[in-house]
Amino acid sequence: MTSSAAPAYRRMSVEQRRSQLLAAAVDLFGHRRPDDVSVDDVAAAAGVSRPLVYRYFPGGKQQLYEAAVQGAAQELTGRFAVPSSGPPTQRLADALDRYLAYVDEHDAAYGALLRGGSSAGTARTDAIVADVRRQAADQVLHHLAVTGPGPRLAMMVHSWIACVEAVSLAWLDEGKSTPLPELRAWLVDHFTGLLLVTATTDPESAGVAARVLGQETSTSPAGSLAVRLVRLAPAIDHLLA
């Protein structure tokens, strides 16, 4: 820091000041329940006066919360992006690791946003959450090399994403007692299992499953699951008569 740093901060441009306030809001709303954050908290965190916050965000707390949720959504969807190479279930595992790390870092905010019931939630924040889900589904479909999925495949991906959210919330409720790598491995197994059962009735999903399995290896998540599932064969033998 040079001695000119302080004056430079005071002479922030409109855009810089807005970004600074937004960063403070993203940080506060990202680590507390929205009901536990006030405009005064944002002002204090940014080292500015309350009226200055209102000059940039005339909608006050509501506008700050929506902007913070939008910022969080951008960070979260940025984490979905993983390289398009290697076994698809390994890519899914990598993306899930980043997603679950986000849930861990922002537990209070994640819980409040997805559980609803906060007075700060609005149609706009609901729309942002819905958009994050759509982008998550798009990423999964991208790694399955599918564009324009049919209804069953789309519903499959959508319902798995709902499971990831439900499991994330349940993990927070249980006090994070399950180690994250274990939780992630189970969620990937869940995805693979769901793809397999869907493939037994939906021709499009069968094609996707065949292609995905062709890219898997004996040590990838789907390969590991296949080995474990085959061990259950004796338990279903009587059903195949």
Added chain:
Amino acid sequence: MTSSAAPAYRRMSVEQRRSQLLAAAVDLFGHRRPDDVSVDDVAAAAGVSRPLVYRYFPGGKQQLYEAAVQGAAQELTGRFAVPSSGPPTQRLADALDRYLAYVDEHDAAYGALLRGGSSAGTARTDAIVADVRRQAADQVLHHLAVTGPGPRLAMMVHSWIACVEAVSLAWLDEGKSTPLPELRAWLVDHFTGLLLVTATTDPESAGVAARVLGQETSTSPAGSLAVRLVRLAPAIDHLLA
């Protein structure tokens, strides 16, 4: 109906009148979004004056909505109960049929309640929804003959219920284009698949899976899935090397 029926209605007891108003509210809130129901609508449906509604429900629309959600929760949880005999996945299919029929009959209300975003939703209605989920999980565990499930099995059941809700909402969004029996069969396959993959890592779930599969037949939902899954064997052969 005898000629004395009409006077008897006018001389309703407090409890009878309350039940009549509640029935009107359950019906209205059960078929429309809460934002599309007013106290006047309830009064008109019950053939009484607006002040009379307020005499029984001083909290007005909010109180009527909460009471209606409670009534709907009782009806819905009543549908979970199916006989404790036969293959467990067949029992699950029967309970799901009743659940999905409820979603079909009460589509607007179901969507509004679970999607949130309505001004009528409160901490109390959230708690009622959470209680319905708990009772659904208890019923599933009952048919699996499990009391006091460990964390992984509890999370498995919980996450499948979240999927059922997500799929129900997606089914409403797609304009109910998937036939209900097909949707139900897929959700049961999903359950069985999830139980199988969870059984590959969690000892308790492995015990439950073995017991459940022992009660299944070649024509039960799990038996049918087993036959279909085995056909996928060639696609995983290269993973078992």
